[in-house]
Amino acid sequence: MDTERAGIQSVEVGFALLEVLTHSRGPLMLKDLAAAAGMSAAKAHRYLVSFQRLQLVIQDSRSSRYDLGPAALKLGLASLSRIDAVRMARERVPRIMEQLGHTVALAVWGNRGPTIVHWEEAPLAMTAHLRLGDVMPLLSSATGRCFGAWLPREKTAALIGEELGHAAHHRRHDGLPHNLDEVSMLYEEIRQHGCARVVDTLLPGISAFCAPVFDSDGHLVMGITTLGSSATLDPAWGGQVDAGLRAAAHQLSSDLGWVAPRPSAD
Structure with missing residues (x-):
């Protein structure tokens, strides 16, 4: 049960990064993204690595800025298509x-x-x-x-x-x-x-x-x-x-x- 609670809490903490990107006007640097989500840059980076593997987040190779990825777009479109x-x-x-x-x-x-x-x-x-x-x-x-x-x-x-x-x-x-x-x-x-x-x-x-x-x-x-x-x-x-x-x-x-x-x- 402790492991299950930690896993759920971890998802909620990591979602704060996605929430920041959702409301930002564009891609963000790691330090700005982490600060807006209320966590350290090192902690934010660990979440972002996993989010990148899932294609929820992408990182521009030239600017190093993070933005929402194609999987996030698919989730959003799927949600909208179900709304009556x-x-x-x-x-x-x-x-x-x-x-x-x-x-x-x-x-x-x-x-x-x-x-x-x-x-x-x-x-x-x-x-x-x-x-x-x-x-x-x-x-x-x-x-x-x-x-x-x-x-x-x-x-x-x-x-x-x-x-x-x-x-x-x-x-x-x-x-x-x-x-x-x-x-x-x-x-x-x-x-x-x-x-x-x-x-x-x-x-x-x-x-x-x-x-x-x-x-x-x-x-x-x-x-x-x-x-x-x-x-x-x-x-x-x-x-x-x-x-x-x-x-x-x-x-x-x-x-x-x-x-x-x-x-x-x-």
Whole structure:
């Protein structure tokens, strides 16, 4: 049993080196890698020798720097291939709903547009008549605006054209864009905020936010929407609902392998 415990502890200690390489911006010298992992260079070197044999780590022959190896890449890709984004999100919906205090829904892109695949109504929530399989409009719903802002335009162009034509024919209210230039401005504003919002736009008396969820390639895979009565849901950018929803979506994206782009230095 003592030998078994030592072996397990040894794996955990050695994994600290892999963890450092995972979060570093590039290959590291032995002394820097060891210091970041909280161990001596001699101790780190022993682990790295074994990791190299397993191809979890490689060492550049010219710079002597260490980096993650092909076996680490294979493990990462295998893990990502087993992740079910919707399943992961569904497991978190009750907690997100409890934190926000409002109904939470999940939507994915279907053959007719953003489609509700799961939702959970908050206690005492105003009924919003959501149903599984509902397809949300791209211009008047928070969910649709989220997908419109982050999906490639070739995927959404036809549906946007249909909605603009319908709005012009029925002379819809001024809360909606009236032409493609206004649509582009709306989506650019959404991307700047990192979240889509509507207030009394699709349904009178209902406000909503929708935050994007990205996969390891940076592709939009899902929208997480929260909605509630405009009298009780905080509609402010950076408010409790907006910030909480974006944090939940960001964490889910991170768990799916997405790495947020670093802000550019001016």
